Amino acid sequence: MSLDIGAHLKAVRQMYGLSQRELAKRAGVTNGLISLIEQNRVSPSVSSLKKVLDGVPMALADFFTLDLERQSQVFFPKEELSNIGAGSVALRLVGGNLAKRSMSILHEIYAPGADTGEEMLTHAGEEGGVVVRGRVELSVGGETRILGAGDAYYFRSTLPHRFRNVGREECEIVSASAPPTF
Numbered sequence: 001m002s003l004d005i006g007a008h009l010k011a012v013r014q015m016y017g018l019s020q021r022e023l024a025k026r027a028g029v030t031n032g033l034i035s036l037i038e039q040n041r042v043s044p045s046v047s048s049l050k051k052v053l054d055g056v057p058m059a060l061a062d063f064f065t066l067d068l069e070r071q072s073q074v075f076f077p078k079e080e081l082s083n084i085g086a087g088s089v090a091l092r093l094v095g096g097n098l099a100k101r102s103m104s105i106l107h108e109i110y111a112p113g114a115d116t117g118e119e120m121l122t123h124a125g126e127e128g129g130v131v132v133r134g135r136v137e138l139s140v141g142g143e144t145r146i147l148g149a150g151d152a153y154y155f156r157s158t159l160p161h162r163f164r165n166v167g168r169e170e171c172e173i174v175s176a177s178a179p180p181t182f
Contacts, residue, residue, distance in 0.1 A: 005037065006037055006038045007038070009034075009049075012058065012068075020035055023055050027053075028051065029051060033052075073097070081093060081094060081096075084182050085108075088110070089108070091106050094107070096182070102180070103178040104176065104177045105175070108163075109172055110164075111170060112169065115165065116162050116164070125158075126155065126177065127154070127176065127177035127181075128155070128175065129175030130152045130174055131150065131152070133149050134148075134171030135147065135167035135171060136163055136164065136165055136171045137164045139160075
């Protein structure tokens with residue numbers, strides 16, 4: 001399969017939100033050259049293409065290996081978030097279908113009295129989050145604190161930890177952990 005250099009350049013330029021004129025200005029070439037390359041009316045030399053890509057900036061290797069048709073999903077409507085929680089704890093995972101994720105992002109909802117279980121959790125990595133509404137009791141290692149809306153946490157996940165809603169309303173948290181635990 002051969003790469004359509006012109007169409008690929010146009011897609012890359014548009015992906016970066018650049019006009020032909022802006023890319024030309026950044027690369028130090030004429031916008032006519034950009035137009036001719038994108039229309040496949042000119043086949044650029046490697047050095048010419050490198051000069052154009054320097055305006056993005058993008059390396060030649062990245063240009064030739066970028067698979068524009070298999071770009072990862074960027075936006076995730078709430079209906080597409082996988083609920084990996086159980087019972088009265090909803091853990092909605094952002095981007096669960098993405099290959100090679102380097103973190104887990106969760107939208108967590110704890111019903112009044114809900115918790116992550118009697119047994120403390122431990123896993124590799126780090127995690128952090130912000131309480132959006134409600135109150136949660138967070139135990140990490142030998143320390144316990146009640147956090148309210150706007151309060152945040154960040155800790156090494158190898159420390160035993162547990163979450164419990166101690167309020168009368170749902171508790172909502174947005175959290176992240178790396179490496180991904182789900």
